[in-house]
Amino acid sequence: MLQGLTALLNPVPLLMIFLGTILGISIGALPGLTATMGVALLVPLTFGLSPLVGLSLLAGIYCGAVYGGSISAILLGVPGTPAAVATMLDGHELTKQGQVTKALGAAVVASAIGGIFSSMVLLFAAPIIARFSLKFGPPEMFMLAVLGLTLIATLSGKDVVKGLIAGGLGLVISTTGIDPFTGTLRYAYGIPALYDGIPLTAALIGLFCFPQLIGIIEDKFKQASDSNQDIEIKGIAILPWQEIKRLWKVMLRCSIIGTIVGAIPGAGTDIAAFLGYSEAKRSSKYPEKFGTGIVDGVVGPETANNGVTGGSIIPLITLGIPGNAVSAVLLGGLLIQGLIPGQELFTKHATITYGFMFAMIVANICFLILGSTLIKYFGYVLKVPDSIIIPVIASLCVIGSYSIRNNLLDSVLAIILGIIAYFGKKLKVPMAPVCLALILGPLAESNLGRSLLMAQTKNINFFVFIFSRPIVLVLFAMAVTLLVTTYRMMKKVNAEAVSKTAGN
Amino acid sequence: MxxxxxxxxxxxxxxxxxxxxxxxxxxxxxxxxxxxxxxxxxxxxxxxxxxxxxxxxxxxxxxKPKFKMPPELVKTIVAVLAELVLYVTLISKLGYFITTFLFLTITMYTLKMRRHVVIFATSISVIVVIGLVFGKFLHIQLPKGILF
The missing domain is CATH 1.10.287 (Helix Hairpins)
Known part of the structure; x- marks a missing residue:
């Protein structure tokens, strides 16, 4: 382990982590570009580098990109990555209230804490977690998706019916394309681009970016000014010590959630971020303030989504099973260096493996320093006149949604969804449940199908089959607890609203 | 309603x-x-x-919920959306560079930016930066048209 650390503490690997982190933050902050794309594009470049130097570069990009998504979400209300949607809910509200430094500081500190925690777990407990994550079969994955879908209630705000409708529509949209079991085309209307379904990133750009841009035009008319020049940004963005002390329990819980979700094959940063947001809200003393601009709402999802980074590497290096899309690409990075996952990584190639794990920790420290000191430059975005920001972001959204499959139809889809989402927003229909349903729909459907098939082949009743598995029971209990807590919380909020009205 | x-x-x-x-x-x-x-x-x-x-x-x-918006705001939103639709429609014919330049300049003008130097300089720099990042660095083939 120490040899790994010594090998890493050389100028070249450290410089690579630094460069990778800067690249990663930029990729994450741009709508449409994700950590997976960043790592995938850089993997071929690492072929010519020594293993540790190449992997350090990839570690920097991975950690930086997962954090970077929060910057555009907080500053502009335009999430750079699907995971940043949860951060945007409170982060952008804080920006609107002029508390940019607070929001960005909370995001960078929480991200670094989540990332460092999961990298430490990776360093010390990788084999144990890997064995646990392998116990997740289709029934467990289905129940994980159900647990995720119960978050719709948490994300719906005061109007649960509208939230559920939004979630339902998201689930229906997610069934577009080829059915995973029968190979039948559903809702494709003969358009080849829809055979593979509606790409998540294009849908996300449509649902969140375009309505936000129209919203900026409306605000511009109301304010009759062309920029937010009254917002002053100076110094460094860091979460104050008192806030860290107040939120350490939330951060710890969300880090654990992120690490576990990361280690489960098939789950990723987006699910972790929503679970983190829900956990922060559930355990809060003032859940009714979530969505109105509260630091806790930034800390929860950011700690959890960066917690995924280390977690997703655990099954990758121990068992060769990637935890999510980025680690699948990282597997390619390991293989081209001749590093085959398994026991050999901890014996023959221990220096490189432990060096890579330390590189993950250093990458988190690196973006903590960069993110908190460069806030002034991030903040310049807010000083740019809206008449420039709107066309530039719109153009980025069009190119971003096009770039996923090199298909302009994805940009058209994004615009159509954007117009629908704009009217939905006017009717106070929340959009976060649509995003959650788009992420979880395919996961729920395919694993439900597989579980049904498993129960059928074993000739057991489906419910008896899934509820005889301990992890399913734990996840089900968590889902029920979440629903009950949300119901109680809403009852309390409604009662307070009624008493306030009576008081007036 | x-x-x-x-x-x-x-x-x-x-x-x-x-x-x-x-x-x-x-x-x-x-x-x-x-x-x-x-x-x-x-x-x-x-x-x-x-x-x-x-x-x-x-x-x-x-x-009663108020959805009424000033006519000028409605005009601006409709104009920007129309420009966006035209942008996506024309990009495959005229290519990324020309269409993006036209979209950026016209939309900035629609949104009441009247400093011509700013419009021109911003449009050119955005096109170059996006073109370099997507086209050269990320190797994503940007839509090609009659000239580029």
């Missing part, structure tokens, strides 16, 4: 999607049909709730 129209539209969408799924094999339609039935029922609940709200607030002007 908007809520009533919205809820009915959701119900119609659910009905249409349900109708489209009728001829699918049982395994393929099982999941979407369950979701569509639940969402359809919820949209009717929303419709009932919106009627109740409408009847309650009918006489109270202050409680």
């Amino acid at each position: 908007g809520e009533m129209v919205g809820s009915l539209l959701v119900f119609l969408v659910c009905t249409f999607y349900y109708y489209m799924s009728v001829e699918l094999p049982p395994q393929a339609k099982f999941f979407p049909q369950i979701i569509l039935i639940i969402t359809g029922v919820l949209s009717l609940l929303w419709f009932a709730d919106s009627i109740r709200k409408y009847a309650k607030n009918k006489d109270d002007e202050s409680k």
